Structure formats: C-alpha cells, structure tokens
Amino acid sequence: PLPPERRPPCGPPESKTSNASPKSSEKPAQRDRPWMFRTYSGHSSASASNALYRSNLAKGQTGLSVAFDLPTQTGYDSDHSLARGEVGKVGVPICHIEDMQTLFDQIPLDKMNTSMTINATAAWLLSLYIATAERQGGNKGDLRGTTQNDIIKEYLSRGTFVFPPNASMRLTSEIVSYTVDQVPNWNPMNVCSYHLQEAGATPVQEIAFSMANAISILDVVRAMPEVSDETLTRVFGRISFFLNAGIRFVEEMCKCRAMNILWEEIGRERYGITEAKMLRLRYGVQVNSLGLTEAQPENNIIRIALEALGVTLSKKARTRSLQLPAWNEALGLPRPWDQQLSLRTQQILAYETDLLEYGDLFDGSHVVEAKTTELLEAARAELQQVLDMGGAVTAIENAYMKQKLVESHTARIREIESGDLTVVGVNAYQEAVDSPLVEEGSGSILKVDENAEREQIQSLEAFRKSRSSADVKSALQNLEDAVNNGDNIMPPSIAAAKAGVTTGEWSQVLRTVFGEYRAPTGVVAAPMSHANDEVSAVRMRVDGLSEKLGRRLKILVGKPGLDGHSNGAEQIAVKARDVGMEVVYDGIRLTPQEIVQSAQDEGVHVIGLSILSGSHGVLVTDVVELLREAGMADIPVVVGGIIPEDDARKLRDAGVRRVYTPKDFDMTRIMDEIVEVVSESNGV
Numbered sequence: 001p002l003p004p005e006r007r008p009p010c011g012p013p014e015s016k017t018s019n020a021s022p023k024s025s026e027k028p029a030q031r032d033r034p035w036m037f038r039t040y041s042g043h044s045s046a047s048a049s050n051a052l053y054r055s056n057l058a059k060g061q062t063g064l065s066v067a068f069d070l071p072t073q074t075g076y077d078s079d080h081s082l083a084r085g086e087v088g089k090v091g092v093p094i095c096h097i098e099d100m101q102t103l104f105d106q107i108p109l110d111k112m113n114t115s116m117t118i119n120a121t122a123a124w125l126l127s128l129y130i131a132t133a134e135r136q137g138g139n140k141g142d143l144r145g146t147t148q149n150d151i152i153k154e155y156l157s158r159g160t161f162v163f164p165p166n167a168s169m170r171l172t173s174e175i176v177s178y179t180v181d182q183v184p185n186w187n188p189m190n191v192c193s194y195h196l197q198e199a200g201a202t203p204v205q206e207i208a209f210s211m212a213n214a215i216s217i218l219d220v221v222r223a224m225p226e227v228s229d230e231t232l233t234r235v236f237g238r239i240s241f242f243l244n245a246g247i248r249f250v251e252e253m254c255k256c257r258a259m260n261i262l263w264e265e266i267g268r269e270r271y272g273i274t275e276a277k278m279l280r281l282r283y284g285v286q287v288n289s290l291g292l293t294e295a296q297p298e299n300n301i302i303r304i305a306l307e308a309l310g311v312t313l314s315k316k317a318r319t320r321s322l323q324l325p326a327w328n329e330a331l332g333l334p335r336p337w338d339q340q341l342s343l344r345t346q347q348i349l350a351y352e353t354d355l356l357e358y359g360d361l362f363d364g365s366h367v368v369e370a371k372t373t374e375l376l377e378a379a380r381a382e383l384q385q386v387l388d389m390g391g392a393v394t395a396i397e398n399a400y401m402k403q404k405l406v407e408s409h410t411a412r413i414r415e416i417e418s419g420d421l422t423v424v425g426v427n428a429y430q431e432a433v434d435s436p437l438v439e440e441g442s443g444s445i446l447k448v449d450e451n452a453e454r455e456q457i458q459s460l461e462a463f464r465k466s467r468s469s470a471d472v473k474s475a476l477q478n479l480e481d482a483v484n485n486g487d488n489i490m491p492p493s494i495a496a497a498k499a500g501v502t503t504g505e506w507s508q509v510l511r512t513v514f515g516e517y518r519a520p521t522g523v524v525a526a527p528m529s530h531a532n533d534e535v536s537a538v539r540m541r542v543d544g545l546s547e548k549l550g551r552r553l554k555i556l557v558g559k560p561g562l563d564g565h566s567n568g569a570e571q572i573a574v575k576a577r578d579v580g581m582e583v584v585y586d587g588i589r590l591t592p593q594e595i596v597q598s599a600q601d602e603g604v605h606v607i608g609l610s611i612l613s614g615s616h617g618v619l620v621t622d623v624v625e626l627l628r629e630a631g632m633a634d635i636p637v638v639v640g641g642i643i644p645e646d647d648a649r650k651l652r653d654a655g656v657r658r659v660y661t662p663k664d665f666d667m668t669r670i671m672d673e674i675v676e677v678v679s680e681s682n683g684v
Contacts, residue, residue, distance in 0.1 A: 031357050034350035035312070036321035038115060039339045040286060042067035042092035044452040046102035049092040054106060055336060061343055063113040064145075065323050066103075067091035068125070070562035070613055073160040074589075075121045075507025079457045082591065085618030086562050087453035091117075095460050096502045100128040101135060110138035114145035115190070115284070115321070120162040122149040123175050124506045127493035130183070146187040146240060146284075149175055152213040153192050155396045155519045156405060157199035159564015159588045162507065165393045167514035171489055173220040177227060178490040180235050187240040189217060190284070197244035198290045199567050200409025203255045203375055206244065208382035209392070209401055211262060214239060216392040218271065229272065236267055237278030243319070246288040247303055249310030253362070254371040256310075256317035259283075261376055262383075284321035285311045292330045294662040296425030298435045300327040305345055312349060314368075315360040322346060330662045331438070332445030332644055333614070399520035406523060409567060410574050416665055418532070426665055445644060448614065460502070467500035475499035476509055483513045521566070521587045523573045534668045535579060541675045542580040548684045549605065554582040555674065556604040558595040560623060563613035564588045568640055572608055575667040576674075592622035596630055604635065605678045611641040617650065624655045636681045638674060640664075657681075 039056050042049040053064055068091040071083035077095050078087045087093050094100055104112075110133060118125045126147050130140045151168040154161040161168065172189060179188040193201070193210035201209065218239070222232055241259070245252045263281040267273035287307035292300045304324050311319040324342040326334030334342075349355060362368040386395050395401045415421035422428045438444045475496040482492040496506055531539065546552045557573045559566060566588050573585040584602045599607055607627075609620055620639050627633055639651060640660040648659040657677045660670060 032315070034346075034356060035319050036063045036113065036284070037061050037343060037346050037350075038063045038065040038284070038321055038323040039343055040065040040067050040117070040323050040325075041339060042069075043090075043333060043446065044088040044092070044448050045456060046092055046094065046099045047105075048449075048452075050103050050105050050107070052336065052339075053103075056339065056343065057107070059340060059343060060347055063115065063321060064107075065115045066117065068116070068118055069093045070160070070564075072125070072503055073118060073121065074562050074564075075124075075162050075503060075511070076562075077502050077504030078453065078460055080504055082562060082589075084561075084622075085453075085615035086613060087456050088448055089614040093456050094125065094128065094503065095456075096463055096500060097128055097131055097135075097497050098463055099459075100132045104132060104136075108138065109133040109136060110142040112145070115148075116146065117148050119148055119151050119154050119158070120160055120168065121503065121507060122147045123171055123489045123493050124497075124503060126175065126179075126186075127490060127497045130494055131497040140183050142185070143183050144185045146190045147175065148190045148192055148242065149188060150190060150192040150213060150242075152216060152392050152396060153195050153210075154564070156209070156402055157195035157565075157567075159519075159566055160562075161519065161564075162516060163510060163514040164517040165396055167510075169217065169220055169393065171510075172217050173224065174488045174490060176217065176221050176235055176238075177224055177231075178488055180231060180238060182490075184234075184238075187238055187282075189214075189238075190240050190242045192242040194242050194244040194286055196405065197246065197288065198565075199405045200407075200412060201405055202408050203251060204378040204382055205404060205408060207255060207259055207262065207375065207379035208386065210241065211259075211266060211379070211383050212386040212392040212395065212401075214241075214263075215266065215270065215387070219391070222271065232271060233273055233275060233278050236271055236273050237275070237280075239282075241281060241283035243283050243285045243311070244288055245285050245307045245310040247291050247307055249306055249313075250368075251371065251375075252307070252310035253314050253317055254368055255375055256283075256319075257314065257368070257372045258376040258379060260317060261372075262379060282320055284323070285319040286323045286325065287311075289325045289329055291423075292325065292327070293423065293426050294330040295430070296432050296435065297328050297331060298437050299425050300330070301341070304342065305349075308345065308349060312355060314362050315358075316363075328438075328445055330642065332642055333448065335444075335446045396519070402520055406570050406574065409571060413571055413575075413665075413667065417668060423665070426663070463500070464502070471499040472496075472501055472505070475501050476505060479506065480509050480513065483510060518587060521570065521573075521585055523570050523577075523583075523585055531578070538579045538668060538672045538675065541672065545675055545679055545684065546580075549678075549682060552580075552582045553675070553678060554584065554602065554604045554606075556595070556599050556602060556607045557583060557585040558590055558598075558607060558609050558623075559588040559611070560590055560592050560595055560609060560619040561611060561613060561615050562589055563611055563615070565612045566610075568612070569608075569610040571667065572610065572640065572670070575671055579668075579671045581671075592619060592626055595623055596626040596632070599627070599635060600630060600632060605682070606674055607635060607637045608674070609637065609639045609641075611639070611643075614642070616641050616643055617647055620651055620656060621654050634681060636677045638677065 069088050070086045072094045076083045078093050149172050176188040179186045191210050191214045193206040196206050196209055260281045264279045267279045326338035326342050419427055479492040479496050542553050555576050557569050559569050573583050576583045636657040638658040639656050643661055651659055
C-alpha cells in the first residue's frame with residue numbers, strides 16, 4: 001500500500017507544485033497529485049451497487065460515478081409499464097429516498113466526491129442526494145460532486161430527455177442558481193461532449209457543440225434577476241466539462257488544449273470574467289467506448305490505456321478526474337474484476353510512471369501548437385454558426401446539430417466498411433487464436449439477476465404503504481405550485497424527497513405542467529452518390545425484390561423501451577435508404593405495442609429492432625408475441641444490440657430471424673441479409 005502522504009485524495013486533485021511550471025527537462029521537487037480515479041458503475045439494486053462502490057473505494061478509487069437505470073433517468077418508477085425489462089439493467093434503480101440511503105450506506109456523503117450521470121431528472125436526484133446527506137447528519141454546504149445536468153446533448157445522443165427544450169433549460173438553470181450559494185462546492189452542470197463523440201462528433205464538432213451548450217445555459221442564468229455579476233463569476237467557475245478521449249490520442253490532447261483556450265476566451269469576452277481561477281476549464285474524462293470492439297475484445301485493454309494518455313500526458317490539458325471503461329463493455333456489463341483492471345490501469349499510470357514528475361511535455365512543440373490552432377480556428381467558426389442561428393436550443397429544434405452528428409457518424413462507418421479506417425481485429429488482422437479472457441462465454445460478463453426487477457417493485461410497493469399519504473400529497477401540491485409560479489425547483493423537490501415522494505410522482509408533476517417532447521431523428525441522409533460494387537449489388541437485389549413484391553421493400557427501424565442510444569438505429573436507417581429501401585423510423589422510446597401498430601399501419605415487410613440496454617430478452621419477445629396475436633407473424637424481425645450469444649440463441653428460438661452485435665460492422669452485408677430474409681418470408 002502507498003504511504004499516507006502518497007495516497008490519492010478524496011477531494012478534487014490540486015497540484016502540490018508551485019504555480020510556476022518548470023521546464024520539461026527539469027524535475028520538480030514533488031510529484032503532482034494525480035487526477036481523481038472514478039469507475040462508472042451501478043446495477044441491479046441499490047444494495048448491490050452499494051457493495052460494489054464500497055469494494056471499489058477499498059481498492060483505491062477516490063470518487064464515485066453513479067450510473068442510474070433508464071427508468072430513473074427518464075422519470076419512471078420501477079413498476080411503470082415503460083420500465084418493463086429495463087429495471088437495474090444499465091444502472092441502479094432509485095425510486096425514493098430509502099433507495100438513495102441504501103445506495104450510500106456506510107459512505108459519508110460529506111466526505112465523498114460523487115458524480116451523477118443524470119439529466120432530465122437531475123433536480124430530483126440531487127434533491128434525494130441532499131436529503132440523504134442530511135439524514136446522515138451532514139450539511140449540504142459541505143457536499144462535493146457533480147450532476148451532469150446537460151440536457152442539450154440528451155436531444156443529440158443519449159436520448160434521456162423528457163421535457164421540451166425550454167422547460168429543460170429552466171430546470172437546468174435553477175439547479176445552477178440554487179447550488180452556487182446553497183451547495184457551493186457542487187458542480188451543477190457537467191457539459192458533456194463525451195456523448196457527442198459517441199454519436200459521431202468530430203473533434204471540431206465536439207468542441208463547438210459543447211461550448212454552444214454551455215453558452216445556452218449561461219445566457220439563461222445571466223438573465224435571472226437574482227444573478228449579479230459576482231454570482232455569474234462563481235457560476236462560470238463551477239461549470240465543468242466531461243470529455244471523450246479516442247484512440248487518436250495526439251489529436252485528443254490537442255483538442256483538450258484548444259478547449260482550454262476557447263473556454264477562457266468565452267469567459268472573458270462574452271461574460272466579462274476576469275478572475276483567473278474562475279476561467280480555468282475544469283473537466284473530467286471517460287475514454288472512448290465507441291471504439292471498443294466485440295471482435296478480439298482483449299485488444300480493448302491497450303486501446304483504453306492509450307486513450308488515457310491523451311488526457312494525462314500534457315499537464316496543461318490534464319483531466320481532473322478520469323474513468324476508464326472496462327475492456328469487455330462491447331460484450332455486456334463488466335464484472336468487478338473488469339472494473340478493477342480499469343482502476344489498476346489508472347493507478348499504474350499515476351504511481352509507477354514518471355508522468356507526474358514533469359511540467360508540460362509539449363510546450364514549444366510546433367506540431368502540437370499547429371494542430372491545436374487548427375482545431376481551435378475550426379471550432380470557433382462552427383460555434384459561431386450555431387450562435388448565428390440562435391444558439392444550441394434553436395440548433396436542436398431545427399435538427400442542425402443532430403443532422404451533423406448523423407452525417408459524421410455515417411462517414412466514419414463508411415470508412416470502416418471500405419477499409420479506409422483500420423480497426424484491428426474488425427476489418428484488418430482478423431485472424432486470431434481464441435482469447436482465454438472470453439472462453440467462459442456469457443460468464444465473461446456480469447448478468448443482472450432476473451429477480452432484480454421483481455424485488456425492486458416489491459420494495460417500492462412496501463415503501464408506498466409505509467409513508468404518509470398526506471405528507472406526499474402536500475409535497476406534490478407544493479411542487480406543482482412552485483413550478484407554476486416560476487419558483488426555483490430545488491427547495492420543494494428536497495422537501496418532496498424527505499416526504500417520501502417517488503421518482504415517478506415527481507416527474508409526473510412536471511410532465512403535467514411542461515408536457516413531453518420528441519426530438520428530431522436527424523436521419524435525412526441521401527443515398528450514396530458513388531456506391532461501391534457491393535452497395536450497387538444490394539441495390540439491384542432491393543430493386544428486383546421490390547418489383548416482385550409489387551411495391552418498394554419497406555423496413556421499420558424501431559427502438560423499443562427506454563434505451564435512447566440511437567446511433568446504431570440511425571445508421572441502419574441511413575444504410576437502408578442507401579440501398580433503396582423505404583424506411584420508417586420514428587425515433588426512440590417506443591412501446592412494443594406502438595411498434596406493432598406502426599408496422600401494421602405502414603405495411604412494412606420487415607422490422608429491425610435496436611436495443612443496447614440489455615432489455616432485449618423482454619422487449620423483443622413482446623414484439624414477436626404481439627405480431628403473432630395481431631396475425632402478422634409473417635413479418636420477419638431482426639435485432640441488433642449488445643446481445644450475448646446465450647441470449648441471441650433464445651431470441652432465435654423465439655422467432656427472431658437474425659441477431660446482430662457490435663462485431664457485425666459490415667452494414668452492406670446486413671442489408672443483403674435483410675433482403676434475403678424478406679425474400680424467404682414472402683416466398684420469392
């Protein structure tokens with residue numbers, strides 16, 4: 001174990017060296033303190049997640065990063081019909097204050113630094129966190145941590161938005177204005193470019209769009225009558241960022257340096273911030289998950305380590321906190337051992353190498369300076385284009401940013417298909433011996449207990465019976481009055497948490513007042529102008545089959561359940577149009593009933609379902625059974641997602657015609673197989 005003076009701190013990392021950065025060739029008197037070590041985690045139940053958190057902390061993790069399940073993120077209780085199959089799958093279910101207390105049992109929140117990936121329901125989860133800390137005997141003024149609370153990017157990538165953009169911006173700004181005084185050490189908004197890159201953003205788009213997101217909320221906060229210039233300075237200083245770091249780690253380092261420069265420019269020129277400390281770009285990082293491969297997944301171990309270098313090598317661009325994904329996340333949920341490997345990777349980098357003994361290694365590098373300048377100038381231009389059209393909210397409503405991301409992601413997929421972009425083990429160097437790391441099959445990932453959803457619902461029902469109905473009714477009425485009167489959302493939400501209000505009840509009040517929202521899909525790409533021979537051959541097959549069917553081959557691309565990661569579905573929709581199919585794609589968050597009804601109304605020939613949340617076993621089976629009940633069993637169903645082979649076998653046994661996973665990168669081949677499936681189903 002490390003001696004006490006070398007052990008990583010529980011608070012935000014701060015340099016032990018003087019402010020004067022030594023020359024690269026000189027070794028400072030003391031090593032810099034390392035960044036904060038986090039692991040993004042949570043699954044099954046509050047008690048199971050608590051055990052995982054305490055285990056990770058005991059292994060040297062220095063901060064928590066909470067993953068919530070999709071019902072929690074989208075404001076539903078675990079027993080809601082839309083939560084079916086989703087409870088505990090991609091994170092921990094939190095329905096009420098007792099769930100939150102269980103989650104942080106034996107973890108004193110006034111001593112911990114906690115990051116919560118939560119957006120549409122951020123005000124509620126922060127309220128539960130504050131109420132839990134106070135029940136522990138803590139003071140909210142001592143709390144340290146972060147709510148992601150970046151709703152703009154939810155409309156572009158993760159898809160856990162609930163309310164219309166302007167209502168969501170109000171909620172975000174009210175969290176900011178509340179915490180700046182009441183929870184002064186809290187980061188109320190974590191501008192999240194991570195998911196923009198996952199959705200296809202280039203480095204320039206990642207910089208520009210995330211800065212546009214930050215500006216959109218800062219402009220709203222600045223306009224609040226209670227926010228003075230002094231308060232705005234503190235607000236600016238508490239805004240943090242959450243970046244992605246891909247395998248092109250030199251470019252990623254330059255991206256981080258460019259973002260430092262641009263953020264200071266925005267602070268000085270747009271908001272009049274002059275205090276140097278408040279102008280610093282404070283950011284955390286998770287390295288790229290989009291680039292993790294199902295094929296030869298052991299290669300992901302070195303990918304993750306190299307990606308970490310992009311945000312740690314340069315002192316001027318070094319992250320304040322880092323979480324590394326597990327090597328097997330393209331296969332399913334990681335096990336505790338897999339998360340331990342990611343943590344040990346960080347610890348070796350921080351404590352065994354000499355990385356933290358020097359100043360910035362790249363000061364004076366003409367290559368780094370030129371690349372940084374190139375990214376900075378292009379990002380300024382892209383940012384100005386978004387601002388000129390009215391800002392980030394307008395660019396959401398007119399689908400500008402979404403369309404740009406879909407186009408960029410489409411270009412990347414086409415480069416992988418053509419071989420112009422090499423992915424080792426996927427489109428090159430595919431010959432390999434079997435990996436001992438995955439010889440266990442489905443045992444190489446964590447399987448969520450099938451009883452977790454039932455047990456969570458039983459616990460929720462027991463909680464409802466134990467609380468005071470009168471207190472809950474009063475708290476909900478006070479919440480509704482506050483929202484309607486334009487009061488800050490946080491005080492009545494904290495009171496509601498203490499009264500025993502549930503996640504679904506809190507959200508329903510806001511749904512009633514604000515309404516709900518469906519975002520544009522961004523799928524407008526035209527067919528490829530210069531198709532290669534393989535695409536042209538599939539087009540000919542589509543044309544020939546359409547002629548035999550008497551009309552154009554028609555596919556419905558559906559996203560059942562609460563999974564909002566739409567990148568794969570969007571790319572399938574674009575590719576289907578490339579090869580000449582007629583496409584029905586209505587976006588995310590559809591029930592199995594809605595998908596079947598749409599299939600009937602549209603007269604489709606095939607249904608393609610995309611599910612990345614692990615709920616495929618329930619939701620896909622529901623669609624297949626509903627098709628049979630409606631007399632539409634002749635419509636074939638194909639499925640794509642992170643689906644272990646054991647589950648894929650069960651789906652095929654249930655009637656699914658094809659199952660695709662991340663290793664199936666060749667979408668031209670997928671389209672060809674879909675044509676074959678439709679041909680077989682129609683006997684032509």
